[in-house]
Amino acid sequence: MDEQKSKGYFExxxxxxxxxxxxxxxxxxxxxVGAPFVIGGVIGAMPDLAAVGKGFLSVGLVWTVSSxxxxxxxxxxxxxGGSYLAFITGNLINMxxxxxxxxxxxxxxxxxTPENEIISTLSIATSSLVTILVLALGVVLLVPxxxxxxxxxxxxxxxxxVPALFGAMAYRYYRKNMKIATAPLVAMSVLFILVPSLxxxxxxxxxxxxxxxxxxxxxxxxxxxxxxxxx
Numbered sequence: 001m002d003e004q005k006s007k008g009y010f011e012x013x014x015x016x017x018x019x020x021x022x023x024x025x026x027x028x029x030x031x032x033v034g035a036p037f038v039i040g041g042v043i044g045a046m047p048d049l050a051a052v053g054k055g056f057l058s059v060g061l062v063w064t065v066s067s068x069x070x071x072x073x074x075x076x077x078x079x080x081g082g083s084y085l086a087f088i089t090g091n092l093i094n095m096x097x098x099x100x101x102x103x104x105x106x107x108x109x110x111x112x113t114p115e116n117e118i119i120s121t122l123s124i125a126t127s128s129l130v131t132i133l134v135l136a137l138g139v140v141l142l143v144p145x146x147x148x149x150x151x152x153x154x155x156x157x158x159x160x161x162v163p164a165l166f167g168a169m170a171y172r173y174y175r176k177n178m179k180i181a182t183a184p185l186v187a188m189s190v191l192f193i194l195v196p197s198l199x200x201x202x203x204x205x206x207x208x209x210x211x212x213x214x215x216x217x218x219x220x221x222x223x224x225x226x227x228x229x230x231x
Contacts (some may be wrong), residue, residue, distance in 0.1 A: 010114045014080050021084030028088050066204045073206065077101070078124070079117030085124045091131070094162055099127040180216050184209040 040046040074092060075083045078100055086096040103123035109115040148154070174181040188209050192199055 014117075017080045017084065021080065021088075025084065025088060063204075065207070066201075069204075069207050069210075073210065077111055078120040081117060082120030082124045085121060085128060089124075089128045089131070094165075095127055095131065096124050098165060099123045179220065180213055183216055184212045187212060 036047050070092065071083075071087075074086065074097065077097070078086055082096075082100055086092050086100075089096070100120045100123045103119050104111075104116055107115070107119055109119050170181075174185065188205060191205075198205060
């Protein structure tokens with residue numbers, strides 16, 4: 001009975017999360033799209049829709065595919081509440097995903113469970129609040145810290161923060177599934193070395209690297225299944 005009550009509470013929580021998340025997502029979308037037109041109307045400089053359309057066609061199609069792929073990959077990891085918060089506040093790859101994955105690993109929650117959804121939501125909400133606090137402090141201290149932040153000695157560190165963060169996190173998963181992780185890692189490393197310009201399209205490169213990992217995982221799955229039948 002307690003288990004049924006828990007499931008009922010979680011379903012009600014998810015339903016309310018979807019209602020609030022959809023309303024806030026629509027509000028954010030309207031504000032983001034409408035802001036240029038409102039500002040243009042106030043200052044008398046409306047955006048050139050023809051130029052906007054050409055700009056979207058040049059980069060929007062690529063990012064549209066990347067956005068769909070990110071949604072399909074990250075939503076099962078984060079759950080409903082975490083996904084709404086992450087996609088609304090942004091900065092998923094750099095901050096929200098690492099924060100949620102680390103919090104999930106600390107408590108031992110599994111993907112797709114109610115515990116994972118709660119942990120993901122709390123961790124991403126905390127990350128968002130901390131981000132706002134850090135940005136506020138950064139704005140206040142920008143002028144006093146500008147000479148330090150622009151120091152040539154610190155520039156290499158700033159350029160390697162994200163690779164260092166993801167390298168440390170990725171090692172934990174590579175160690176657990178070396179057979180699956182090796183091929184995508186080697187393939188993407190060679191590709192980025194040969195075509196350095198692709199480093200600016202990491203979200204888009206999730207598609208081929210993910211396809212390689214899924215293909216290898218499926219191969220090993222079929223191999224184990226075939227071995228099990230033979231025995």
